[in-house]
Amino acid sequence: MEKKLIINGGHCHNQFWFTVLLSFVFCFLLFCFDYSVLYSSNSGVSFYSEKTQKANQLAAIDEPSEIPDSQNFPFPENNVSLTIVNNVTDPCSGKYIYVHRLPRRFNVDVLEDCRNLVKWFNMCPSLMNSGFGPKVETPQGVLSEKNWFETNQFMLELIFHQRIKQYECLTNDSSMASAVYIPFYAGLDVGRYLWGYNVSVRDSSAFGIVHWLRKQREWNRMFGRDHFFVAGRIAWDFRRRIDNESDWGSRLMNLPEFMNITVLSIESSSWSNEFAVPYPTYFHPSSDIDVIRWQKRVRARKRRHLFCFAGAPRPTMKDSIRGEIINQCLSANQTCRFLDCKAEGNKCNTPVEVIKVFRDCKFCLQPPGDSYTRRSTFDSIISGCIPVFFHPYSAYAQYIWYFPKNYTKYSVYIPEIDIKTGNVSIDRALSRYSEHRIKAMRKEVVKLIPKVIYANPKSRFERYEDAIDIAVKRVLERVNKVGEITREGKDPSVEFAAGNQWKSKLSGIVGDQPLEPLF
Incomplete structure (x- = not known):
């Protein structure tokens, strides 16, 4: 009997200390949780579950539509504050892109006017297949059996937009984005009015998009220096300096707001915020093996x-x-x-x-x-x-x-x-x-x-980077650099300074000497 009481007493004693230990662990975990929340809110570092991360990466961009004006949203006191994502747990850190949902007049409605996109041609067939145009059905032994299209050289805006919808690091949270894409079909829009229209008509969308952008909270964060857009015509079509009716093009790229935006076009001018990307060709392969086979053939x-x-x-x-x-x-x-x-x-x-x-x-x-x-x-x-x-x-x-x-x-x-x-x-x-x-x-x-080349948006290269992959990567490098300069309290405008940049671009290729023939 005495032996039994001793055993029961020992059991009660152990149970008491076990309860104390369990309570201590619970309090410790609660303290850690509170501290992590406090740390996250103070440091600007956010932690996302795998499910949330995947949802952000694969966020789909629907048809462009009207969104509320930025005045309906609270603005942070520091316009350049960004949400920094832990790059150890998030493979999209520094790569997130937010796509503006523009009013339809700036893209969708332009396509609906496809018969008038170019004065002399019906461009409606060119809109087929994500902007690649009709597929070449009879390659005649010259082309490979697939991946060839009758692509119009001015379709880059649509091609790029359709492809960016498949970008793996899209986000619907603009505070996470390193770069902001403006899906404005500026070249297709102005192409309707280059012949026989006054400057007010040619400039209508230019002033309209600037007015819309300035009201967005994303714009006020860095005043457009983290924004980029793609023009499917040469830059000179958007650089009219004066308002004589006989002068060519629109004023879009000479507007102060667009001098802050990184501009990609099929031919750049001498301004430092412009970068040339390839014209669309007829070849739009779906896989690495399609590229390799064609390379072997032409070689x-x-x-x-x-x-x-x-x-x-x-x-x-x-x-x-x-x-x-x-x-x-x-x-x-x-x-x-x-x-x-x-x-x-x-x-x-x-x-x-x-x-x-x-x-x-x-x-x-x-x-x-x-x-x-x-x-x-x-x-x-x-x-x-x-x-x-x-x-x-x-x-x-x-x-x-x-x-x-x-x-x-x-x-x-x-x-x-x-x-x-x-x-x-x-x-x-x-x-x-x-x-x-x-x-x-x-x-x-x-x-x-x-x-x-511009790969088929329904597919994905594993080995190669195509023209869009390269463009997106370089844009992100550029806007992240501007972000670093801004956070250091320096003037980021140096990256967007006006002036003739062609000489500096050439100096990296041929030095200060004029180009010479190779014979």
Whole structure:
């Protein structure tokens, strides 16, 4: 009996200490929880569950629609405060993008006017397949069996917007975003009014989008320096300086607000907030293997012609060298192949015909046309044809995110003054390149193919980065740098300073010396 009481007493004693220990653990956990909440609110570091994180990453952007004005939301006292996400637990840290839900007039309604997007053409078919246009159904043995479309060169705004909807680090919480995308179809909009309309009509959407943006809380955070948008026309179409009716384009990019925005366009001007991205080509592969197979095909192609030119003369442009280039090509007999874009039944807008010519040429001539750059440059690259440039602003000062700084690796430069004065024979100049050198240059050109194409948005590359992947990455680097400068209390406007930036862009390629021909 005594032994039993001792045992029961020991049991009660152990139970008492177990209860004390359990209470201590509970209090400790409660204290830690309270401290973590306090720490999170003071430091700006947020912790998200895996489910919440995934939801933010995959947040879908619906059709653009009206959203409440920013005046309905409270503004923080510090306009540049950002929610910093723990990059150990969140793979999207520093990569989040918030997409503005614009009023329909700035994108959806523009597409509904597709018959009038370009004065001379019905552009409605070009809207098919996420902006890629109709699929090429008869590749005729020239193209691969799939992934080729009749893509219009002005469709980049729609192509980019459709692709960004699939971006893996979208967020509906703008405070988490490193960058803010404006899905404004500025090029498609102004393209309707470039001929026969007064400046008020051409500027209507420009002033409208600025008025709308300034009312958004996202704008007031950094006054647009974390915003970016894509223009599917050359930048000069948006840089009208004065209001004479005869002057070209709209004033969009000369408005003070847009000088704070990072602008991506198919051809940039000399302003430091502009960056050129490739023209859309006809090739939109769905997988890495599609790219690899096409690269192998164009790399191995036996090319019958030394050089070729696809284009038309510009008789009304006194400084154009196209007439001289066409004459040299025609006089070169079998050495040069000319695809006349002014001939009846113009074949220059037909993917099969363009690639058929370029795949059979070692060099493809790329003189300026109505502006410095050409879509043909990118058609030649996807064909494995080495581009020949006559003006440094046609590529070297433009596509700095995409092309090697050492331009001699993938292209040839012949100064246009030498063509105008007749000092250079293109045939003789290109004939001096050995087969070994040509093969090495073509290898570099073929390596560029993934970088200058726009992949099918319904798929995903695993090995390569396409033109949009590269653009998004570089935009994020740029706006994150601006954010760092701002948080350090420095003036971020230096990143958006006006002025001629082409010289600095070229200096990183060719130094301070003028470009020289390579022969």
